[in-house]
Amino acid sequence: MNVQVLFFGATADETGEREIEFSFDENISAERAFAEIVEKYPRLKAHKLLFAVNQEYADGGEIIKNGDELAIFTAVSGG
Amino acid sequence: MDFYEITNEPLNVGEIARRVVPVECGAIVTLDGFVRKFTKGRETQYLVYEGYEPMALKEMEKLGERAKQLFEIANVGIVHRLGRLEIGETSVVISVASPHRRAAFEACEWLIKELKKTVPIWKKEVYADGEIWVTGNG
Numbered sequence: 001m002n003v004q005v006l007f008f009g010a011t012a013d014e015t016g017e018r019e020i021e022f023s024f025d026e027n028i029s030a031e032r033a034f035a036e037i038v039e040k041y042p043r044l045k046a047h048k049l050l051f052a053v054n055q056e057y058a059d060g061g062e063i064i065k066n067g068d069e070l071a072i073f074t075a076v077s078g079g
Numbered sequence: 080m081d082f083y084e085i086t087n088e089p090l091n092v093g094e095i096a097r098r099v100v101p102v103e104c105g106a107i108v109t110l111d112g113f114v115r116k117f118t119k120g121r122e123t124q125y126l127v128y129e130g131y132e133p134m135a136l137k138e139m140e141k142l143g144e145r146a147k148q149l150f151e152i153a154n155v156g157i158v159h160r161l162g163r164l165e166i167g168e169t170s171v172v173i174s175v176a177s178p179h180r181r182a183a184f185e186a187c188e189w190l191i192k193e194l195k196k197t198v199p200i201w202k203k204e205v206y207a208d209g210e211i212w213v214t215g216n217g
Contacts, residue, residue, distance in 0.1 A: 009129050009201035010212040047214070052199070055134035071131060071199075075215035078128065078135075078159060078200030079112055079171055079191055 031060035
């Protein structure tokens with residue numbers, strides 16, 4: 001199954017990507033899915049990362065489904 | 080009416096503040112957050128803000144709803160600008176209307192503190208000799 005993965009700010013700079021497609025096995029947890037993505041872009045490991053699934057902060061226990069929108073970013077700094 | 084918006088256009092603080100004026104209210108407290116020239120002694124040339132827009136709007140709305148549970152306030156408006164901002168330009172406006180001023184002051188302070196922790200927007204500080212994506216404190 002395929003998902004969309006979004007990067008912003010520092011994570012977009014580190015990966016050189018803003019949006020990619022990623023394939024996973026069925027019924028993968030968010031924790032494992034994000035670990036696989038970080039393995040593909042090891043420069044992300046230099047940062048403390050936050051994760052979102054379908055525009056909500058993820059705690060890792062979510063089950064990823066085909067077509068989901070994942071995002072990886074650093075601690076926010078708006079305001 | 081509550082409102083939560085993200086824009087690339089300059090913000091008109093007075094116009095945004097006066098959009099929340101229910102008749103039972105007697106005060107509006109508005110935060111005008113703007114680009115600071117010096118941070119810890121280092122001179123900023125300009126800022127670039129980037130956001131995960133649909134999620135940022137959802138998180139802003141959650142904060143507004145939570146603030147209305149926590150404080151005796153009537154309405155909340157939050158508008159954040161993205162893109163390149165020069166020194167002194169407004170990056171965020173938070174406006175809170177309440178029957179009495181104290182709750183609006185407290186809610187406005189609570190909202191900006193929470194926004195800086197949870198709303199997915201990032202700023203890049205650009206200096207004469209480099210640039211850095213600012214990382215929040217979580």
